[in-house]
Amino acid sequence: MIYLLDPLIYLLIYGFLLTAIMGLIASWIDRKVTARVQYRVGPPLLQPLIDIIKLLGKETLIPEGASKITFLMAPIIGFSGVVLVSTILWINNIDPTKSFMGDLIVVLYLLVVPSISIIMGGFASRNPLASLGASREMKLIMGYELPFILAVLVPVIHTHSIRLGNIVSYQATNGIFIGSLSGFLAWIVVILCVQAKLALVPFDMPEAETEIVGGPLIEYSGSGLAVYRLMKNMMLFTLPFFVMILFMGGWKFEGIYSLTGLLKYIGVVAIITVIRNTNPRVRIDQAVKFFWGPMTIIAIIAVILAFLGK
Amino acid sequence: MKREEIIKGIKNKFKNDIIEVFDKSPARVYIEIKPESIVEIAQYVFKDLGARFNIASGVDLRNHMEILYHFLIEDINLLISLRVKLDKSKLEIDSLANIIEATNWIEREMWELLGITFKGHPDMRKLLLSDDWPKGVYPLRADYKEWDKKAIRDRGVK
Amino acid sequence: MSVKLKALLKSPWVFHLSTGSCNNCDIEILDCLTPRFDIERFGMLLASSIRHADVLLVTGSGNRKSMEIVKRLYEQMPKPGLVVAIGECAMSRGMFIHSYNCPVPIDKIIPVDVYIPGCPPKPEAIIAGVVKLIEKLNKRK
Numbered sequence: 388m389i390y391l392l393d394p395l396i397y398l399l400i401y402g403f404l405l406t407a408i409m410g411l412i413a414s415w416i417d418r419k420v421t422a423r424v425q426y427r428v429g430p431p432l433l434q435p436l437i438d439i440i441k442l443l444g445k446e447t448l449i450p451e452g453a454s455k456i457t458f459l460m461a462p463i464i465g466f467s468g469v470v471l472v473s474t475i476l477w478i479n480n481i482d483p484t485k486s487f488m489g490d491l492i493v494v495l496y497l498l499v500v501p502s503i504s505i506i507m508g509g510f511a512s513r514n515p516l517a518s519l520g521a522s523r524e525m526k527l528i529m530g531y532e533l534p535f536i537l538a539v540l541v542p543v544i545h546t547h548s549i550r551l552g553n554i555v556s557y558q559a560t561n562g563i564f565i566g567s568l569s570g571f572l573a574w575i576v577v578i579l580c581v582q583a584k585l586a587l588v589p590f591d592m593p594e595a596e597t598e599i600v601g602g603p604l605i606e607y608s609g610s611g612l613a614v615y616r617l618m619k620n621m622m623l624f625t626l627p628f629f630v631m632i633l634f635m636g637g638w639k640f641e642g643i644y645s646l647t648g649l650l651k652y653i654g655v656v657a658i659i660t661v662i663r664n665t666n667p668r669v670r671i672d673q674a675v676k677f678f679w680g681p682m683t684i685i686a687i688i689a690v691i692l693a694f695l696g697k
Numbered sequence: 698m699k700r701e702e703i704i705k706g707i708k709n710k711f712k713n714d715i716i717e718v719f720d721k722s723p724a725r726v727y728i729e730i731k732p733e734s735i736v737e738i739a740q741y742v743f744k745d746l747g748a749r750f751n752i753a754s755g756v757d758l759r760n761h762m763e764i765l766y767h768f769l770i771e772d773i774n775l776l777i778s779l780r781v782k783l784d785k786s787k788l789e790i791d792s793l794a795n796i797i798e799a800t801n802w803i804e805r806e807m808w809e810l811l812g813i814t815f816k817g818h819p820d821m822r823k824l825l826l827s828d829d830w831p832k833g834v835y836p837l838r839a840d841y842k843e844w845d846k847k848a849i850r851d852r853g854v855k
Numbered sequence: 856m857s858v859k860l861k862a863l864l865k866s867p868w869v870f871h872l873s874t875g876s877c878n879n880c881d882i883e884i885l886d887c888l889t890p891r892f893d894i895e896r897f898g899m900l901l902a903s904s905i906r907h908a909d910v911l912l913v914t915g916s917g918n919r920k921s922m923e924i925v926k927r928l929y930e931q932m933p934k935p936g937l938v939v940a941i942g943e944c945a946m947s948r949g950m951f952i953h954s955y956n957c958p959v960p961i962d963k964i965i966p967v968d969v970y971i972p973g974c975p976p977k978p979e980a981i982i983a984g985v986v987k988l989i990e991k992l993n994k995r996k
Contacts, residue, residue, distance in 0.1 A: 427896075429895060431896070448931070605903075608907065
């Protein structure tokens with residue numbers, strides 16, 4: 388049974404615990420920077436953790452006529468998707484030889500699972516506003532998946548391999564991808580697609596707060612909502628980590644490199660927060676036009692430049 | 698058209714229907730008319746003079762009930778109020794809802810709260826009061842009595 | 856004090872409901888959320904749906920039509936929860952005590968924990984009332 392111990396450690400400690408702690412700290416950074424930009428004091432450091440503990444202590448109410456099993460399983464499915472993705476990313480970051488061939492494709496598939504769990508939860512709630520929010524989320528996924536996959540092709544073309552471990556090792560010897568022109572364009576496209584995947588302004592129309600009263604999560608209370616919030620906070624760590632591994636060389640934990648890795652991570656989170664604070668919310672048709680128009684064109688230009696070797 | 702021309706025009710056209718004209722100030726004039734001729738005069742003021750229908754107000758006075766229809770001519774800043782006096786034993790008047798669309802809801806509110814019947818109204822149903830309000834009880838009348846046994850009307854302190 | 860109540864007092868999410876008010880109290884509640892009297896430093900957020908809320912802020916004298924809605928919303932709020940009545944109209948109907956449309960005060964329909972008087976109360980008064988509620992709950996358990 389001793390051979391099960393290693394992946395279990397990776398799953399529980401790196402995949403779940405470390406990601407949860409870093410995700411809660413990232414959520415606190417986001418809220419504090421937002422508060423400072425709006426000229427006020429923000430919440431204390433442990434606020435996101437206290438939110439989740441409080442939600443676990445409230446009762447869970449299931450609306451009448453909703454499908455009970457789907458309603459209760461949807462947050463757990465999304466949560467397990469995020470835990471698996473972060474486990475794969477941590478394994479690649481710490482020891483690039485331990486991963487398997489094609490894990491980039493597995494990560495791209497698993498990253499859709501949290502968004503699908505929100506759609507499941509929305510449609511299982513038997514509420515017209517929740518269905519409206521879930522259908523908007525579906526259209527948004529169809530919008531940003533195209534430029535996202537095209538932009539992720541750029542590191543694959545440079546390193547001629549679809550193993551994440553090879554991408555990390557290539558950047559250690561040949562310079563990080565964001566320095567080249569194709570890598571920089573692809574990085575811009577990926578940052579905006581990450582903004583849409585996290586459902587942050589300007590692409591937060593699935594969960595518009597005042598317009599459709601909370602969107603797909605309108606009927607969730609208690610532990611279901613706690614798992615959803617934890618899943619969103621962990622996504623706030625996992626997606627910038629993914630961007631770092633693909634374009635900025637990962638996070639090495641030796642000597643001075645751990646500090647520069649921390650600064651890179653905080654930089655990506657700060658860019659996401661600043662975009663969040665300075666933009667209004669767009670409509671769903673404007674968002675889909677934006678992703679299938681300018682973003683796809685920039686991604687195609689980046690792929691062509693990567694083929695030419697730049 | 699100037700203010701004096703408008704008032705003289707109304708007086709000349711409807712000689713038999715006007716009971717009294719009261720020039721209150723440069724901006725307001727009250728014209729009291731007979732209840733049977735409200736549709737004609739309202740149509741003249743709305744369509745021919747180009748006035749805008751503002752609101753209608755209903756009052757419960759000691760011996761009779763009154764309805765005032767307020768029309769506004771904005772270019773010369775004139776508010777024309779047509780006053781109709783109704784006998785308390787016969788609270789009926791023709792509805793203006795077929796000519797002026799804006800009077801639809803205010804006539805529903807006057808029927809619901811004061812009990813005035815509007816003949817010919819296309820869609821007379823309740824507007825403001827709750828579903829468990831008894832029929833035939835009109836709250837804004839002077840002789841309204843409390844019908845709810847479960848209401849609490851003191852503040853609970855001695 | 857139990858962990859549940861401690862966590863509830865450190866991150867109460869508020870839901871704002873108006874049962875037929877003149878909107879002055881609603882404007883003063885909105886003032887509390889502005890950067891001048893920032894309430895996010897106490898962990899309070901404006902909850903978008905009643906199922907996410909811990910504290911129900913009620914304003915306005917209860918109409919006959921809105922009394923059924925207030926009762927239904929109170930049952931939809933997941934317990935443990937608190938109710939705060941803001942303004943004179945929510946406390947005892949204020950000057951509308953003899954009105955034909957407000958038969959009973961709100962605290963005969965749902966249990967109220969804190970009353971904040973004023974017409975309308977200033978944002979400092981609202982914050983002082985909420986602080987008194989938190990101290991009372993801290994001392995009880």
